[in-house]
Structures are given as structure tokens and as C-alpha cells.
Amino acid sequence: MPMTLNGSPRHGLGKTRCADPCALVLFGASGDLTERKLVPALYNLMLDGLLPEDMAVVGTARRPLERDEFIAALRTGIEEHSRQPLDDERWQSLARRISYVSLGTEDDDGYRRLGEHLAAVDGEHGTAGNRLFYLATPPSAYPPIVKRLRETGLHRPSRDGAWCRVVVEKPIGHDLDSARQLNRAINEAFDERDVFRIDHYLGKETVQNLLVFRFANAIFEPLWSQKYLDHVQVTVSESIGVGSRGKYFEEAGMTRDMVQNHIFQLVCLTAMEPPVSLEPDAIRTEKVKVLQALRPVSPERAAEESVRGQYARGVVDDSRVQGYKEEDGVAPDSRSETYVAMRLFIDNWRWAGVPFYLRAGKRLEKRVTEIALQFRDVPHRLFHNDPPAANALVLRVQPDEGITLRFDAKVPGTSPTIKSEDMDFSYGRSFGADPPEAYERLLLDAMLGDSTLFIRRDEVEAAWAYIDRLEEGWSNDSSPLPEYTAGTWGPAEGDVLLARDGRTWRRP
Numbered sequence: 001m002p003m004t005l006n007g008s009p010r011h012g013l014g015k016t017r018c019a020d021p022c023a024l025v026l027f028g029a030s031g032d033l034t035e036r037k038l039v040p041a042l043y044n045l046m047l048d049g050l051l052p053e054d055m056a057v058v059g060t061a062r063r064p065l066e067r068d069e070f071i072a073a074l075r076t077g078i079e080e081h082s083r084q085p086l087d088d089e090r091w092q093s094l095a096r097r098i099s100y101v102s103l104g105t106e107d108d109d110g111y112r113r114l115g116e117h118l119a120a121v122d123g124e125h126g127t128a129g130n131r132l133f134y135l136a137t138p139p140s141a142y143p144p145i146v147k148r149l150r151e152t153g154l155h156r157p158s159r160d161g162a163w164c165r166v167v168v169e170k171p172i173g174h175d176l177d178s179a180r181q182l183n184r185a186i187n188e189a190f191d192e193r194d195v196f197r198i199d200h201y202l203g204k205e206t207v208q209n210l211l212v213f214r215f216a217n218a219i220f221e222p223l224w225s226q227k228y229l230d231h232v233q234v235t236v237s238e239s240i241g242v243g244s245r246g247k248y249f250e251e252a253g254m255t256r257d258m259v260q261n262h263i264f265q266l267v268c269l270t271a272m273e274p275p276v277s278l279e280p281d282a283i284r285t286e287k288v289k290v291l292q293a294l295r296p297v298s299p300e301r302a303a304e305e306s307v308r309g310q311y312a313r314g315v316v317d318d319s320r321v322q323g324y325k326e327e328d329g330v331a332p333d334s335r336s337e338t339y340v341a342m343r344l345f346i347d348n349w350r351w352a353g354v355p356f357y358l359r360a361g362k363r364l365e366k367r368v369t370e371i372a373l374q375f376r377d378v379p380h381r382l383f384h385n386d387p388p389a390a391n392a393l394v395l396r397v398q399p400d401e402g403i404t405l406r407f408d409a410k411v412p413g414t415s416p417t418i419k420s421e422d423m424d425f426s427y428g429r430s431f432g433a434d435p436p437e438a439y440e441r442l443l444l445d446a447m448l449g450d451s452t453l454f455i456r457r458d459e460v461e462a463a464w465a466y467i468d469r470l471e472e473g474w475s476n477d478s479s480p481l482p483e484y485t486a487g488t489w490g491p492a493e494g495d496v497l498l499a500r501d502g503r504t505w506r507r508p
Contacts, residue, residue: 019447020163021054022130023121025114027145028137029059029070029100033169035077037200038136041439043078046094047087048436050444054126057094060103060114070100083437097125111152119158129162132446135169142168143185150189167196167446170261172455174252175471176464183457196446197455201262201369203438205427206401208453210269210371211283213395213403220393221274223375225350230390232356233372233506234266237364239316241486242338246329253336255308258360260467264291265455266397267356270371271346280452284459291462295345302473305344307482307493308337311363314486321363321486335481338362341494342470343501357498359505363486368508369397383418392506401435402426 024042026034045051059070075095079086101117103110122129133149135142146166149155157164168186173179186195201207214221223229236258242249249257268287275282297305312323324330324338339361346356375391392406403425411417427435445453482491489505498504 019050019052019055019444020130021052021126021128022132022447023056023058023118023125023127024443024447025058025060025118025131025133027060027103027133027135027141030061030063030065030073031136033136034059035073036081037437037439038134038443039074040078040082041437041443043086043091043094044083044436044440045444047084047090048440052447054128055447056097056099056121056125056127058114058117058121059098059100062102062104064102065100067098067100071095071098074098083440111148111154115152115154118154122158129157129159131157131162131164132167133165134167134446139169139171139173139182142182146186146189155189163194163449164190165194165196165446165449166190167198169198171252171256172197172261172460173464174256176461176468179460179464183460187457192457193451195457196451197457197460198442198446199261199265199455200438200442201265201397202453202455203440203442204397204401205435206395206397206403207266207269208441209403210395215274224373226352226354228375229354230374230376231354231501231503232270233374234263234270234356234358234370235372235506235508236263236360236369237367237489237508238362239364239367239487241311241321241363242324242327242330244328246327248329249338250330250334250336253308254338254340254360254362255467255470259340259342259358260463261455263358263360264463264466266369266371267344267358268459270373271351271356273350278452280450280454281456283452284456288456288458288462289348290346291459291466293346293348293351294466295347296466297344297469297473299469299473299476302470303477306340306342306470306474307491307497308474309339309361309482309484309491309493310334310336311338311361311486312483314363314488316363316487323483323486324362337481339364339484339490339494341490341497343497344466355501357503357505359490359494361484361490365487365489366508367399370506370508371395371397372506374503374506383416394506400426400428402428 026038028034042051042057075086075091078091099117099121101114103114118131121127135145137145146155155164166186173182214224268290271290272286273289275286310324314321325332325334341357341359344356344358345351371394373393377390391408394404394406396402396404405423406420407423408418409421411419442453482493484491495505
């Protein structure tokens with residue numbers, strides 16, 4: 001019989017995906033990520049019967065907190081952000097396994113106390129010496145944390161047969177050089193096989209389904225190449241502004257915040273070759289090959305292959321909003337982009353000559369993430385009345401995760417009128433429930449030691465190598481960034497980028 005937790009049977013992937021007992025150590029546990037994403041994800045995993053019974057959660061942060069105060073904050077986070085409603089009895093069964101240790105990144109004595117606390121947790125909760133360290137902190141804290149873990153021996157298992165792993169959030173550096181330094185610091189403490197660089201987009205169902213859709217369906221994979229595809233568009237748009245992240249955005253911009261990680265991961269999964277197996281490194285190696293095949297853009301051509309912009313005042317969801325330069329923490333002469341569009345090419349046999357158009361922006365018309373594969377037109381049109389758009393295959397990552405295939409059909413009647421129609425698949429409609437949140441899948445995979453949906457060191461560095469050349473070109477351009485009205489689809493220059501090639505952006 002499958003394992004149960006409080007009477008809840010394991011189902012789906014859980015039948016063969018039983019994680020070992022472990023202690024999950026959350027650095028930055030008093031922060032927003034823990035309250036909004038991580039603990040709600042753990043709670044939902046528990047409800048679905050996917051957590052090991054012998055596990056514990058140890059929160060740690062600089063802020064001194066009483067255990068009851070910490071648990072009360074986590075309960076509030078579940079009430080407000082959980083995919084499934086709070087059940088008090090089930091929550092208490094998880095809360096009993098939660099503890100808190102106050103700890104600064106430079107606090108040597110604190111790390112010794114943490115080690116003693118983890119030893120006690122092993123005895124009380126049967127976590128068998130297995131530890132998953134989750135760094136939900138600013139990236140600047142990663143090196144001192146992993147250094148202290150190494151110096152106190154917490155980076156290595158305390159007993160034979162146990163394991164220690166570390167999960168780190170993006171951004172991994174702000175350019176190639178800083179990414180290499182950060183990766184070196186992490187790998188001085190943890191072997192690469194024990195490092196889980198998280199990108200929550202990879203936990204979304206549609207992103208995971210890309211591999212199944214491509215490689216388990218014979219009708220699609222043969223069409224997935226330059227022979228049949230005209231171009232590919234990847235859109236990641238948000239209707240919200242930078243909010244309280246103005247200071248961060250001034251340093252990062254949309255390209256570093258979104259393109260280098262999320263969008264490049266979508267490109268890799270869309271463009272990769274079939275892996276030799278479903279082993280994590282087999283899949284990740286094919287993703288790296290895509291990044292290595294990106295046609296280099298010289299700094300001199302950066303302006304021709306990309307467009308940047310900033311949002312100005314406008315109306316979003318019937319509310320008037322301020323412009324980027326009016327946001328808190330933003331310099332009045334800022335040159336950080338809130339919108340970026342670019343054209344890139346993948347120079348290999350499958351994709352030769354097929355442009356990939358990428359765009360990402362804040363304060364756009366609506367929130368949507370999608371991958372759209374635009375097929376070539378038929379070689380000769382027999383039907384000439386109002387020729388519709390060419391066929392398209394659209395994978396919706398968010399919201400309403402699913403897949404749409406656009407094709408031409410005859411309108412009923414005596415005249416040969418043609419109209420484009422959509423064949424639509426939605427996870428919610430087809431399976432009767434919304435898919436799990438991304439962090440649920442990723443946390444479970446980290447506990448299982450399955451690195452398939454995590455980013456390898458060479459992936460990070462190959463992506464930064466491409467972005468650095470763009471950034472170098474932009475740094476030599478002192479002209480003002482184009483502005484776009486909040487609530488639109490970006491600056492006119494973004495449309496021109498495609499219009500030069502005789503193409504237009506899709507309207508999601």
C-alpha cells in the first residue's frame with residue numbers, strides 16, 4: 001500500500017516519489033518568500049501525502065523570534081497564500097515539527113548552536129541526519145552562509161548514508177564574472193550534484209509538459225524545426241509595476257531579472273534536442289547546448305537586435321498608475337529597463353534561420369506568459385478570400401495553464417469562407433483541478449535529490465555570457481530609453497523590431 005500521512009493516500013507521482021526523512025533548514029525564514037511560497041508549498045505537499053512523515057522544518061534568520069510567534073506568522077501565510085484551504089488539525093501536525101533558531105550570517109557561535117539543534121531534531125523527529133539547506137536570502141548572503149556551513153562541518157552528512165543539499169534562489173550573480181565567483185563559493189562547500197539552483201518557472205506544469213508534449217507525441221516533434229516553423233515568440237508580461245522593488249530594479253533591470261533566467265529556460269526547453277534519457281544531466285546537457293548555440297551579438301549590434309523601454313503613467317485595470325521614474329527607489333535619470341524585446345538565433349541544424357523573438361515587461365496590458373510557435377504559411381494559397389493568419393501552437397504558462405493549436409476551417413455556408421479557430425487544452429478543465437504550485441514540485445524534487453528542474457552551473461554561466469554582450473552594447477548608448485504608456489504592450493520600437501522582418505507580435 002502507498003504511504004499515507006494522517007490518512008491521506010499518496011497519489012500520482014507520489015506513488016514512486018517518496019522522499020527520505022530530512023530536516024529542511026530555511027535561511028531567511030522571517031522573509032516574504034518563506035511565508036508566501038515555501039511553507040504554503042510544504043503544507044500542500046503534506047495534504048497531498050507527499051511529505052515524509054519523519055521530517056522537520058528549522059527556520060533561521062537574524063531576527064530574534066519566539067517559536068510561537070514564528071509559527072503564527074507561517075499560519076497566516078498559509079491562510080492567505082495556500083492553494084488548499086487551511087485545516088487546523090492538519091496544520092498542527094506540521095507545526096509540531098517546526099522550530100526556529102536566531103542566526104546571523106557572520107555568527108560563528110550561532111552556527112554551532114544550529115548544529116546542536118539539528119542533532120536534537122534528528123533524535124526527536126527521526127530525520128536521519130539528512131539536511132536540505134534553503135537559502136531564501138539575498139544572494140549577497142550566499143557566500144558567507146555556505147562558508148560558515150563549511151567551517152562548522154554542517155555542509156557534510158553527520159552520519160553514513162545521509163545527505164546534505166543546498167537550494168539557492170536567483171539571481172545567481174549579476175553578470176558572468178559575479179556568477180562564476182558565486183558558483184565557486186557554493187561549490188567550495190557543496191558538490192555540484194548537491195546544489196539546486198531554483199527557477200520557479202521550471203516548476204510550472206506547462207513548462208514541465210513541454211518535454212512530454214514534444215517527445216511523447218509523434219505528430220508534433222517532426223514539425224518542430226526550421227522546415228515548418230517561421231518563428232517563435234516568447235512573452236512574459238506583467239500588469240504590475242516594480243512596487244517596493246524599485247531599488248533592486250535599478251540595479252537589475254528587466255533583462256537581468258527575467259530574461260537571463262526565466263525566459264532563457266523557456267527557450268532552452270522549447271529548442272533543445274531529444275535527451276538520451278530522462279536522467280537530470282541528460283536533459284540539462286541538451287539545454288546547455290542551446291545556450292552554446294546562441295548566435296553571439298556583438299556590442300555594436302545590440303541596438304539592432306534589441307529594444308528597451310520604461311513605463312510611463314497610464315491606466316491598468318481601470319486604475320491610474322504612476323510611471324517608473326516616480327516609483328520609490330528609482331533615480332529620476334534612470335536607464336534601467338522595465339521592458340525588453342530582442343531577436344536571437346540558434347545556430348544549429350534544427351533552428352537555422354528561425355528567429356526567436358523574446359519580450360518581457362512590467363505594466364503591460366495584462367499578465368501572461370506564453371510560448372508561441374508560428375508555422376510557415378502554406379506554399380500556395382488556394383483560398384484567397386480574407387486569408388487568415390498562419391497556423392500557430394501556443395503554450396500558456398500562466399495564467400490558465402494549457403495549450404492552444406490554431407488552424408484554418410471553412411465557415412458553414414455556400415461560399416468558401418475560411419476562419420481561424422482554436423483547439424484548446426486547459427489543465428483545469430481537463431483534470432478537474434488546478435495544478436500544484438511550482439514551489440511544491442521543486443521542494444519535493446530537492447528532497448528527492450532530483451535535479452532535473454534545477455539549473456546547472458554551466459547553464460547559468462552560458463546564459464550570462466550572452467547577456468553580458470548585450471549589456472556591454474547598451475552601456476555605450478547614452479540615448480534616452482523609449483517610454484510606453486502603462487497598460488499597453490510596450491514601446492512602438494518593440495513593434496518595429498518585428499516589422500523589419502515582416503512580422504508582428506501576437507496579442508495574447
